[in-house]
Amino acid sequence: MARLPVYLRTLLELQAESVSNISSERLAEMAGVNAAKVRKDLSFLGSYGTRGVGYDVEYLLFQMSRELGLTKDWPVVIVGIGNLGAALSNYGGFGDRGYPVAALIDADPSKVGKVISGHIVRHLDDLPEIVTELGVAIGVIATPAETAQEVADKLVAAGVTSILNFAPAVVSVPPEASLRKVDLSLELQILSFYRQRDAAGEGLEGLDALDRVAVQKSASA
Amino acid sequence: MARLPVYLRTLLELQAESVSNISSERLAEMAGVNAAKVRKDLSFLGSYGTRGVGYDVEYLLFQMSRELGLTKDWPVVIVGIGNLGAALSNYGGFGDRGYPVAALIDADPSKVGKVISGHIVRHLDDLPEIVTELGVAIGVIATPAETAQEVADKLVAAGVTSILNFAPAVVSVPPEASLRKVDLSLELQILSFYRQRDAAGEGLEGLDALDRVAVQKSASA
């Protein structure tokens, strides 16, 4: 369930504020969803709430972290050290949250050996050894679109079955692997599409109330 | 419709290969979706196909670009020049696709005035003037979670009604604005969740066939 991480984040905020107990209603409000949905989603993990009272923040966090596999680190390898790859390797948000960058990979010999954000760039051919040595769990594809599928295949062959794809291309993986994608220009195109619609109608005629609610939904989940 | 940009990208590939005509079946295969869905989605734009023949790539591209608002540039302002903000400003993918970075903004006086990726960082207080001067259409939030809502409010107040949020926080905007979000750690958490499930079952018991198909779906759309 793609919404669990959102609840997790909200619960962490509550914990930081020393809130010990929370109702589905308040949690829903903070997470920006419907209360019934929160209860359905949480009941998927088991019955961790107390009727008439709500959910114990601490206990729910524990159960959820366990379920989300956050009790251990998941080393990440970034393939494709162009602008975006270099940017991601320098982005602290991964390591802080249990996804340390274990290695940087590129196929371009002129990049191999360079040090970027404290990591030596290694060659794509060494991928199998790197994965084994460093226990890589997740592969991030930041290559141009043309090579994305090839890199995905090599990641899977090397035993990396969780892949996050930033390349603007349709990539497919065998059923034993999981793939998620983030396409930045695609997000911008969707935004300018809605913007265009709004402007065209000089108001909101082009978009009905339901569409407008949809606009506010997550770009990803 | 969040799938239109995917079709657009596919059509651009076809155009590059000088393919002049395409059936919904082939287009569906390339875009990784069902053929009926392609036809439904495209018919939403109008009747641009020819029965027994297919769709004219060039003509469909023209109509789609118009619909997606890609006939003009949409200047982008990036707010929050930390690791991620700096990374995004240096990422060429925006400008290349019609979303030039018009300005960089931060609230930290020690960052204001610095030159990053060829842009002078300006102060958040100057946002209204910057938006008007440079015709900013889209705001990208790359601040910490705590300030994301405040920045969104200021963007909307300054007249920026299309916002892409990278901060790991729930941000709400008034109905006249559109918001999409990209949360990188959230994507990783979802991936490690699936990975955990796979490992737990030592096979695929924890996940049925339908779930596995869902795993391969887009992380965003």
Next chain:
DNA sequence: GGTTGTGAACAAATTCACAGCG
């Protein structure tokens, strides 16, 4: 013959609404 466009059938996701429990 081949392919679109679309109503009808189906499936999934969301929301409602309330019984059951603390």
Next chain:
DNA sequence: CGCTGTGAATTTGTTCACAACC
């Protein structure tokens, strides 16, 4: 009495299947 957990109702999204058309 309040809030969870969940079956039923509703809405939304997808896929099927075929008539209409080139």
